[in-house]
Amino acid sequence: MDKAYGDEMATIDLRTEIKEFLSSRRARITPEQAGLPAYGGNRRVKGLRREEVALLAGVSVDYYVRMERGSLAGASDGVIDAVASALKLDEAERDHLFHLARQSRAPGGRRRRRPAVTVRPALQQVLEAITDAPAWICNGRYDVLATNHLARALFSPVLADPRRPANIARFVYLDTQAARTFFVDYDRIVCDVAAKLRMEAGRNPHDEELIALVGELATSSELFRQRWASQDVRLHRSGRKRLHHPVVGRLDLDVEAMELPADPGLLLTVYTAAAGTVTADGLALLASWAASQERPADGIRTPG
Template sequence: MVTIDLRSEIKEFLRSRRARLAPERAGLPAYGGNRRVEGLRREEVAMLAGVSVDYYVRMERGSLSGASDGVLEALAPALQLDEAERAHLFHLARRSRASGGPGPRRRRAAVTVRPALQRMLDAITDAPAWICNGRYDVLATNHLARALYAPVFADPRRPANTARFVYLEPEAAEGFFVDYDRVVRDVAAKLRMEAGRNPHDEELIALVGELSTRSELFRQRWASRDVRFHRSGRKRLHHPVVGRLDLDVESMEMSAEPGLLLNVYTAPAGTATAERLALLASWAADRDGPAPESRALGRDARGGRDS
């Protein structure tokens, strides 16, 4: 049974970040050819962070409850943490201070998207838009987003969950996501980030346990301890009806609904993707009718790039 133990999370995160740093990369001399540890030694990290070796050892054993923000600010550059990793370190420290230990599991209250938010989504008629939480549960969509993510919604389980789709339906997911390998890495890393924020979330623990039990690929990616933010960017999909879609994604945290993200997909006017989105909207308006002819867009609809 997979659990998300806070002390273990802290210990393995710090250890994995230390192990990836060669002395030369940290600006330290590498004496001799046989180093018994991978990456930096604990005493080298302590020196770079300006803390005692004993103090750093306590942190790497899973205790951040006594670490001040100043110490964490010194530790982040010593381990060469990126923005997401630094935020993850501070999430872990805050949880460690609050709990003083592993803490009990907590079942989070079921999230119900307010009717006003659903109306907002429905008012966005020319772009797929949907709301999810940090566990990748799809909580609300507009009509075009349901059509765009039709392969994800093929699973009758609700709420639909894109992490389950990516790892438990690998053939379908690899055909749907053009950059499947990157998506695989990002999904696990974002779930790891969520675990730092909510290490005792029972639904998150259950999801990680399910994915770990059923997917070797997830076990490998979860063991990397990598973390990522939900960020805006490019999403390249191959839709089973309209073909290749190269979409710009804006992912926005909803300040009035902590923990929820609004995702909106767009394409520049005049591009092949914009034409295919219009075709998808036509299909979505009449899902019971025949699918539109993808060949109307020529070879591009079967996977060509935008012009």
């Protein structure tokens, strides 16, 4: 079964992505939630019917059926927006649907530029200038491309994998014992990582490295297969991350994630703690430990 699933994930088929995403979002909404009367108690479909979505979106049933079969190439932004409203999509889901539509309109299946796999020297200098907080740069595939010294110390369990670039998704799904110990909210993390990879697949479905990563995870992890099949998507956003570091213990960190406009596809993430908190003391202890352990970055720092 694993091999068959891996073969299936060797490509990301845009029409299938569209079909499964729209049908999964339609299935979760009841007529009552959509403000529609539910005639009869024995509905044969879960959630809304296609004709009900078409009614809510203001398009013909035939038009919406074509959309849900994977054809978004001719749909205007206005129609996409109307369907997103009818399906009550959140911000990430709406963005994902627009990404899928734009990819459908690309002439001849045109491929976008691959996400960056190196980091400019100036960005590495920015990281090293952040001395009191862990900071690193990743791409949409969760490849760790550059770190500062505190990030290398904080994420030492993730970076223990000798493969470079280290990859957070591989750590979460393929080194589950270590990941469960490191991430206090592991169950939430596994959902978020798959959802953000799904979001990246909508942005760049022809990224061969992403396709290979998804195939590897799907072949090796039943948990990933379950989360990937949910069709959920998430945006990289600020928030809180709770970690259990093997040296300094529990850290409850504030996370700020920032896209880098000059380097499309790259994300700078900085982890901080309010002054006077237990976590701030833990970061200070981590800095002392890192200073005693620091050695060359084992390929994490990328010269550009």
